[in-house]
Amino acid sequence: MSHTDMNSKAIFFDVDDTLYDHLTPFRQAVWNWVGEQDKFPFEEGYQRLRYHSDMLSLKMGGAGTMGTGEQVEWMRRERFKLTLAEFGIPLTDEEAGLVQSAYLDCQFRIEMFPGARELLTRLQEEGHVVGLITNGAGEHQRKKIEAMDLHRLLPEERLFISGEAGWDKPDPRLFQLVNEKTGTSPEDSLYIGDSWRNDVVGALGAGWSVVWFNPRGAAAESEHQPHHVVRGYDELSRLLMPPVPMREQGRS
CATH class of the missing domain: 3.40.50.1000 (HAD superfamily/HAD-like)
Structure with a gap:
């Protein structure tokens, strides 16, 4: 141009x-769950989270429908469960909820x-x-x-x-x-x-x-x-x- x-x-x-950089809150949210942090592929993990977020959001009617409620909270937990499961890290619903809470908190402390x-x-x-x-x-x-x-x-x-x-x-x-x-x-x-x-x-x-x-x-x-x-x-x-x-x- x-x-x-x-x-x-x-x-x-x-x-x-x-x-x-959206990778920063992801890294902070999952830091305590990934074992040897220096070996975890955070960028790849974050890209998989985005993929699962997009796909789950699409199934629920699109990002424009997103707000609050049990279905939305389920989606937000589920994306972390699906993402970390790909790297051999299974999460319970409760654990996924803790990761999501940390992620949400970090998203509003951004530069x-x-x-x-x-x-x-x-x-x-x-x-x-x-x-x-x-x-x-x-x-x-x-x-x-x-x-x-x-x-x-x-x-x-x-x-x-x-x-x-x-x-x-x-x-x-x-x-x-x-x-x-x-x-x-x-x-x-x-x-x-x-x-x-x-x-x-x-x-x-x-x-x-x-x-x-x-x-x-x-x-x-x-x-x-x-x-x-x-x-x-x-x-x-x-x-x-x-x-x-x-x-x-x-x-x-």
């Missing part, structure tokens, strides 16, 4: 694993990736329409947004949560809703996210441009082609906010 491509862009970000807040600020200062599109229950995701103080940085009308909107990524209707509510068009819209299925496939299906945020070097899961792939915020910042050439800096 060239600098001229960035004129009048709607630029929206995913939240989990795009603005902050953004270095450079993320600065980039969001600069993009807004440049006049771009900047916001968030995230899957999950409204109350749950808003706690994360507040934990990172994003509700003070971004306008309320640009915070889109699937549990409030009625559609989950990768459903293109969620992205279409964002365009409708913000007065933007797909051809001038860019999405940055880490999930291949939800973010890359979802945004491409809605006609948006896509930057795949892939700090762990995950493999593509289909033939879809994101417009760019970045490993971190230094690279993303250079892509979205390229430096002004020296000859232009000197012009009056």
Whole structure:
């Protein structure tokens, strides 16, 4: 994407694993259950947790239906049971509940990736329409947004949560809703996210441009082609906010 491509862009970000590292709360939650911590593949375990979360959520009607209640609590315990069982660590319902409680607590004590807040600020200062599109229950995701103080940085009308909107990524209707509510068009819209299925496939299906945020070097899961792939915020910042050439800096 060239600098001229960035004129009048709607630029929206995913939240989990795009603005902050979701691996950190997972590591903290399962630390006491995995035996020799230095030998446990935390990244692989976390990816399996995400897989089971997505699949169980889909069976229950999607992330937009997620909130509270016995069924939701069962799902949250079950994803940890299924995940750790793959690594030879069986959990009872009670133990899975303890892991889930620790995970939930850690999720609301999070910090953004270095450079993320600065980039969001600069993009807004440049006049771009900047916001968030995230899957999950409204109350749950808003706690994360507040934990990172994003509700003070971004306008309320640009915070889109699937549990409030009625559609989950990768459903293109969620992205279409964002365009409708913000007065933007797909051809001038860019999405940055880490999930291949939800973010890359979802945004491409809605006609948006896509930057795949892939700090762990995950493999593509289909033939879809994101417009760019970045490993971190230094690279993303250079892509979205390229430096002004020296000859232009000197012009009056």
